[in-house]
Amino acid sequence: MPQDLRVAAIVELVQNAQARLGKTQVQKLVYFAQQCGVPLGYKYEIYHYGPYSFELAHDLGSLDSLGVLNVDSDPGGFGFDISVGKFAERFKVEPRYQKKIERVTSQFGLNTPAQLEVKATVHFVHSVVKDQVAASKVKSEVIQKVRALKPRFTDTFIKNCYSDLEQSRWI
Amino acid sequence: MQEVRDPVHGFIYFNETEMEIVNTAVFQRLRYIRQLAFTHLVYPGAEHSRFAHSMGVMEFATKMFDTLAMKGLARVKKWNKARVKRNRQLLRLAALLHDTGHAPFSHASEELLHGVKHEEISRRFILSEPIAPLINKFRKDLSITADDVASFFSATNLDPDIAFLKEIFAGEIDADKLDYLYRDSLFTGVHYGRFDYQRLIQSLCLIEDRDDVGNFIMAIEHGGLHALEAMVLARYFMFTQVYFHKIRRAYDHHLLDFLKKYVKKYPPSLKEYVKCDDNVIFSLMREHFRDDDARRILFRDPFVQSFTTPEHIDAEQRTRFSWLREAIGREFKGTKIFFDAAEGSPHKFEKIGTYVLSPSTAAPSLVQAESGIIRSLQKIEQYRVFTPKESKEKVHNFCTQFWSDHAVGTAGAAAASQ
Numbered sequence: 001m002p003q004d005l006r007v008a009a010i011v012e013l014v015q016n017a018q019a020r021l022g023k024t025q026v027q028k029l030v031y032f033a034q035q036c037g038v039p040l041g042y043k044y045e046i047y048h049y050g051p052y053s054f055e056l057a058h059d060l061g062s063l064d065s066l067g068v069l070n071v072d073s074d075p076g077g078f079g080f081d082i083s084v085g086k087f088a089e090r091f092k093v094e095p096r097y098q099k100k101i102e103r104v105t106s107q108f109g110l111n112t113p114a115q116l117e118v119k120a121t122v123h124f125v126h127s128v129v130k131d132q133v134a135a136s137k138v139k140s141e142v143i144q145k146v147r148a149l150k151p152r153f154t155d156t157f158i159k160n161c162y163s164d165l166e167q168s169r170w171i
Numbered sequence: 172m173q174e175v176r177d178p179v180h181g182f183i184y185f186n187e188t189e190m191e192i193v194n195t196a197v198f199q200r201l202r203y204i205r206q207l208a209f210t211h212l213v214y215p216g217a218e219h220s221r222f223a224h225s226m227g228v229m230e231f232a233t234k235m236f237d238t239l240a241m242k243g244l245a246r247v248k249k250w251n252k253a254r255v256k257r258n259r260q261l262l263r264l265a266a267l268l269h270d271t272g273h274a275p276f277s278h279a280s281e282e283l284l285h286g287v288k289h290e291e292i293s294r295r296f297i298l299s300e301p302i303a304p305l306i307n308k309f310r311k312d313l314s315i316t317a318d319d320v321a322s323f324f325s326a327t328n329l330d331p332d333i334a335f336l337k338e339i340f341a342g343e344i345d346a347d348k349l350d351y352l353y354r355d356s357l358f359t360g361v362h363y364g365r366f367d368y369q370r371l372i373q374s375l376c377l378i379e380d381r382d383d384v385g386n387f388i389m390a391i392e393h394g395g396l397h398a399l400e401a402m403v404l405a406r407y408f409m410f411t412q413v414y415f416h417k418i419r420r421a422y423d424h425h426l427l428d429f430l431k432k433y434v435k436k437y438p439p440s441l442k443e444y445v446k447c448d449d450n451v452i453f454s455l456m457r458e459h460f461r462d463d464d465a466r467r468i469l470f471r472d473p474f475v476q477s478f479t480t481p482e483h484i485d486a487e488q489r490t491r492f493s494w495l496r497e498a499i500g501r502e503f504k505g506t507k508i509f510f511d512a513a514e515g516s517p518h519k520f521e522k523i524g525t526y527v528l529s530p531s532t533a534a535p536s537l538v539q540a541e542s543g544i545i546r547s548l549q550k551i552e553q554y555r556v557f558t559p560k561e562s563k564e565k566v567h568n569f570c571t572q573f574w575s576d577h578a579v580g581t582a583g584a585a586a587a588s589q
Contacts, residue, residue: 045326046334048380048388061516065550067486073540080537087486128327149331152386 002059006040007068008091009033009101010059014069015084016105022079023060023071024049028116030056032104035123035170038097046149049113050121107168118153118161119170121146126171177223179354183230188308189267193226195301196445197271201225203448207355208276209422210413212471214359217413221270221277224354231346231372232266233259235339238375239389247377247387248335257313258332264306264315265323266340269347271296274437275452279423280430283437292444294324299441338389343525344371344399352405355413364409366401374398378526378535390526390535399527400544406517410551411482415513421473421557424509429456429464474509474557478570483549487579492554494587495573499556502569506562511555518548 002010013029014021021029031051034040042053060082064071067085074081093101108116125145126138133141139162146158165171173190174182185193192198201221210217236244236259245255272292274280281289296302303317310316322328323337340346349368356364374395380386391399413419433455438444456465467473480492496510526535527542539546558566577583 043326046328048334048338048386061550062514065516065552073537125329128329145329149329149334150386151331 002062004091005038005093005097006042006059007063008093009038009040009097010063011068011084011088011091012093012098012101013105014082015088016101016109018105018109019111021082022074022113023057023082024113025116026060026082027052027056028120029104029108031120032108032123032170033101036100036103038100044124046121046124050117050150051124107170114153114157115161118146118150118158119165121149122158122162122165123170125149126165175226177227177230178357179227179350180230183226188305189229189263192264192267192302192305195305197296197302198222198225198268200445200448201270201273203450204273204275204277205449206277206351207359207413208279208419209426209468210359210416210419212422213416213418214361214413217355217359219354219358221273224350225267225270227350227354228269228340228346229263229266231349231368232262232340234372235346235375236262236336238372239339239377242376244377247379248332250332253313254332257315258336260309260313261315261319261333262336262339264309264320265336266346268297268302268320269293269323269340271302275447275449276426279426280437280452282427283430283434285436285439290324292441294321295441297321297324342389344375344389344391344402348406349402352402352409355409356405359413361409361412364405364413366405367398368402370398371395371402376528378528388526390528391538393528393530393541396527396538396541399538400542403518403545403548407548407551410515410517415515415551415553417476417479417555417557418473420511420513420555421475422468424511424557425464425467425473426452429459429462429468432462432464433459472560474507475560475563476555477558477563477566478556478574480554482551482553484552484554489552489554491574491577491584491587494577495556495570498573499566499569503562503566506566507559508562508566509557511557513551513553513555516550518545 010026010030013033014026017025017029019025028050030040030042030053031044034042042056044051044053046052060069060071063069067087068091069088070083070085072081108119111119122142126142129141129145130138143155143158143162147155150158172184172186174184177183204221205211206219206221206224207217240255244250250258270289270293272289272295274284274289284292297306298317298321306315306317306320319333322330322333328334338345349371352364352366353368356362371391374392376390376392377387378390380388430452437447456469459465460469480488484492499508525538527538528534529536529541556566556570577587
């Protein structure tokens with residue numbers, strides 16, 4: 001059973017998101033929740049669709065078994081559909097983390113999976129690169145590295161994601 | 172080229188530098204780390220080590236890579252010949268070295284690693300003498316450096332080729348799993364751990380993500396579905412019969428308690444850590460043979476299982492076990508008892524998803540949607556109570572009585588839940 005704060009934060013994010021969620025989206029919302037100070041302790045690394053925590057993937061499976069979440073194959077059989085389960089109500093986030101989670105869901109809750117994927121990747125790459133190159137070169141270096149990791153996205157799309165994060169002070 | 176005979180693969184072939192790596196003290200240490208800790212005290216054949224397993228993972232990873240290469244890997248990834256050759260060698264090195272950081276008795280004593288996992292120790296070995304200079308021999312011809320191989324084990328890797336290759340040896344259907352399942356099954360003699368890995372590897376393919384055009388991920392052709400189901404069942408049975416075996420769990424417990432008393436933490440220096448293997452710990456146990464945990468391991472007198480829940484439990488039984496645990500604490504003050512929680516979902520594909528191509532449309536769908544067998548398997552969640560032999564009957568009688576008295580709908584359940 002994952003720690004109570006982890007469970008409560010995941011439940012809150014799933015409950016408050018305004019779009020249908022799959023595993024990728026939950027991974028990214030939890031990533032941003034952690035980045036804005038909710039101490040969930042998940043370790044992230046780059047995977048198919050950007051930053052990804054294997055431990056969180058395992059926890060989602062456990063929460064499905066425990067009835068806290070429902071993780072179902074979507075009707076098309078391609079992805080997953082995640083919603084809160086019958087035991088979700090038992091878990092509440094402490095007020096001090098509530099605002100942080102609201103910030104995540106209001107900022108990213110309506111993003112498409114592609115936007116979430118690229119924004120989280122930009123953020124992750126930025127966190128690695130910022131200590132490796134001069135401040136004036138960080139932006140171009142991040143965009144170049146994200147292009148290499150995600151060749152299917154255009155420069156403009158990646159730059160827009162970067163700007164969004166910059167304006168909302170995530171990076 | 173040199174070859175090594177292996178019971179799973181027949182022959183495994185090595186190039187000169189790979190063999191030099193195998194001959195280092197860092198890699199040779201793996202000969203003295205048993206793959207399954209004290210499982211050989213239950214299944215006498217399970218004496219195999221991380222040494223042969225690591226070679227086996229390299230072989231499986233190569234077979235998987237070569238299958239994908241035959242099916243257009245270079246074309247979809249836009250890799251030229253040189254890049255294919257480089258990535259194949261890179262994968263082989265990472266697979267070969269992935270377990271070098273393992274602690275004595277494999278996972279059983281990982282807790283003593285200064286808050287890091289064994290993969291992090293593997294990364295440090297790869298970046299240090301004597302491994303790093305050997306890997307750097309590939310720099311001239313293949314542009315491979317120790318840093319590249321270490322990136323497989325780093326959370327901050329940003330190289331897209333490595334992110335993809337990592338999936339082959341540490342993904343959902345990966346070389347590590349294929350080798351440990353087949354090898355553990357072979358050496359324990361637990362036959363239902365075997366499956367048709369050749370068919371499974373042969374059916375690997377690359378598909379374009381429906382929601383993410385241009386992104387190619389690994390999948391299984393429909394012809395490989397039954398081989399995949401067999402692998403999942405093999406894993407499921409290996410969990411219930413071997414990895415979660417009650418006596419093995421008891422030995423793991425004694426080992427960890429012993430190590431916490433006499434080792435506390437493994438040395439952070441690689442020079443010292445490389446000397447830590449199963450033999451060193453065995454010697455230490457012999458030195459402290461009067462210690463209760465050492466004695467129980469050396470003289471095969473582990474705690475015994477006094478009570479167990481079923482292998483699959485529901486929320487009510489989970490709560491009931493927590494009540495039982497508290498009641499045991501009150502009832503048996505002064506009696507040595509330990510509780511064990513064995514949890515695992517060996518049938519689950521927990522990551523982004525594993526896809527099978529549909530026979531009718533050739534479109535990918537999640538393996539859960541295609542396989543009734545996989546859908547019907549449940550998570551393993553089993554709680555146990557262990558005691559010394561002499562307390563078994565007393566504790567067993569108390570637990571079984573408590574368990575039935577507090578079943579749902581009984582007066583005991585009503586009282587305990589208040």
